[in-house]
Amino acid sequence: xxxxxxxxxxxxxxxxxxxxxxxxxxxxxxxxxxxxxxxxxxxxxxxxxxxxxxxxxxxxxxxxxxxxxxxxxxxxxxxxxxxxxxxxxxxxxxxxxxxxxxxxxxxxxxxxxxxxxxxxxxxxxxxxxxxxxxxxxxxxxxxxxxxxxxxxxxxxxxxxxxxxxxxxxxxxxxxxxxxxxxxxxxxxxxxxxxxxxxxxxxxxxxxxxxxxxxxxxxxxxxxxxxxxxxxxxxxxxxxxxxxxxxxxxxxxxxxxxxxxxxxxxxxxxxxxxxxxxxxxxxxxxxxxxxxxxxxxxxxxxxxxxxxxxxxxxxxxxxxxxxxxxxxxxxxxxx
Numbered sequence: 001x002x003x004x005x006x007x008x009x010x011x012x013x014x015x016x017x018x019x020x021x022x023x024x025x026x027x028x029x030x031x032x033x034x035x036x037x038x039x040x041x042x043x044x045x046x047x048x049x050x051x052x053x054x055x056x057x058x059x060x061x062x063x064x065x066x067x068x069x070x071x072x073x074x075x076x077x078x079x080x081x082x083x084x085x086x087x088x089x090x091x092x093x094x095x096x097x098x099x100x101x102x103x104x105x106x107x108x109x110x111x112x113x114x115x116x117x118x119x120x121x122x123x124x125x126x127x128x129x130x131x132x133x134x135x136x137x138x139x140x141x142x143x144x145x146x147x148x149x150x151x152x153x154x155x156x157x158x159x160x161x162x163x164x165x166x167x168x169x170x171x172x173x174x175x176x177x178x179x180x181x182x183x184x185x186x187x188x189x190x191x192x193x194x195x196x197x198x199x200x201x202x203x204x205x206x207x208x209x210x211x212x213x214x215x216x217x218x219x220x221x222x223x224x225x226x227x228x229x230x231x232x233x234x235x236x237x238x239x240x241x242x243x244x245x246x247x248x249x250x251x252x253x254x255x256x257x258x259x260x261x262x263x264x265x266x267x268x269x270x271x272x273x274x275x276x277x278x279x280x281x282x283x284x285x286x287x288x289x290x291x292x293x294x295x296x297x298x299x300x301x302x303x304x305x306x307x308x309x310x311x312x313x314x315x316x317x318x319x320x321x322x323x324x325x326x327x328x329x330x331x332x333x334x
Contacts, residue, residue: 009112017321017324018321021069021317022062022321023070023135024067025082028070028076029061029079029083036134046204047094047111047120047123052090052092054108058086059271062189064078064085064193065194067190067212067320068081068198069206069323070198070208070319071195071199077197080134081136081197082134082261084138085189085190087127088128090127091128092158094124094127097113097120099158128151131147131282132331136149138197140196142196148191153180154182154185157180157182160181160182161178161247164247165274166247166271168248168252168256168271175250176217179216179217180213180246183219183221184220186216187215187216188209188212190210205310211310211322212306214306215302215311215329221296224249224295225250225251225296225299227239227243228251229273243271243282246272246273250288250291254291254294259285259288262290263265266281270282303326306326307326308320310326
C-alpha cells in the first residue's frame with residue numbers, strides 16, 4: 001500500500017513561547033532532521049518524513065536544548081543531540097503503532113496503515129541506527145551510556161505494557177513501572193544528556209535527570225486520563241482506544257480499587273476481552289469513583305516534583321520555559 005505525501009522538508013511544530021527562547025537552535029534541529037533523514041533508499045526518507053511531519057511539539061528535543069542552555073552551554077553539539085533524541089522517539093512511535101495495530105496517530109494514518117508493518121519496523125530500525133551514528137559524533141561516552149541504557153529501559157517498558165494487556169490484576173506500582181519505561185525514560189534521557197553535555201555539577205545533573213523523569217510521568221498520566229475524557233478530534237485518536245486494546249491504565253486501576261465488587265468485576269471483564277461494547281458503563285464507573293480526578297492529582301504531583309527539581313538551576317528564560325512545560329503538561333487537552 002502507498003500513501004500520498006509531499007516531498008517538502010518536515011514541518012516545524014507550531015511556534016509557541018516554549019520554543020521562543022531557543023528558536024534559532026530549534027530551526028537548526030529542524031534542518032538537521034532533514035539532512036539526517038537522507039538515505040539512498042527512497043522509502044526510508046518517505047516514511048521518516050511522513051511520521052516526523054505528523055505533528056507534535058517535539059518536547060524531547062526541546063528539553064535537550066533548554067537543559068543545555070540553562071547551564072550556559074555555548075557549543076553546537078546540542079543540535080545533534082536534540083535531533084537524535086527526536087529520531088529515537090520517532091522510531092518508538094513506528095514500532096508502537098505496529099505492536100498496537102494502530103490506524104491513526106494525531107489525526108493521520110499511521111505509517112503501518114499506509115505502507116504496512118514491515119516497512120514501518122525497518123524504517124524505525126533505520127532511525128534508531130542513525131541516532132546511534134549521531135551519538136558517536138556527539139563524542140561523549142557518558143551521554144552514550146545514558147542513551148543506550150535508556151533504549152533498553154524503553155524496550156523493557158514496551159514489553160511490560162504488552163504483557164500487561166488484558167491483565168486486570170496489575171497494581172498501581174506496576175503501572176508506574178510501565179510508564180516510567182515506555183514514556184518517562186526518554187524525557188529523562190533528554191534532559192539528563194543535555195545537562196551532561198553542558199558539564200553540569202552533580203547536583204544540577206541529578207536535578208535535570210529527575211526533572212525529565214517526573215515530567216514524563218506527568219505527561220503519560222494525562223495521556224491516560226485523556227483516553228477517557230479527551231476530545232477525539234484534538235487528540236487525533238478515538239476516546240477509549242486504551243480500553244479497546246485492554247490496557248489497564250491508572251483510571252481503570254483506581255476505578256477497580258474504589259468501585260463496588262460488581263463494578264470492579266465489569267472492568268476486569270472488559271480489560272480481559274478488550275473492545276468498546278461496554279465503554280459507556282466503564283465511563284460511568286470511572287466518573288463515579290473519581291478515577292479521573294485521582295489520575296489528574298497524581299499527574300499534578302509529578303509536575304510539582306519536576307518543578308521542585310528546577311530550583312537547582314540558576315534563574316534564566318530557559319529554566320522558565322522548562323517550568324512552563326511542566327505546567328502545560330498537566331493542563332493540556334490533547
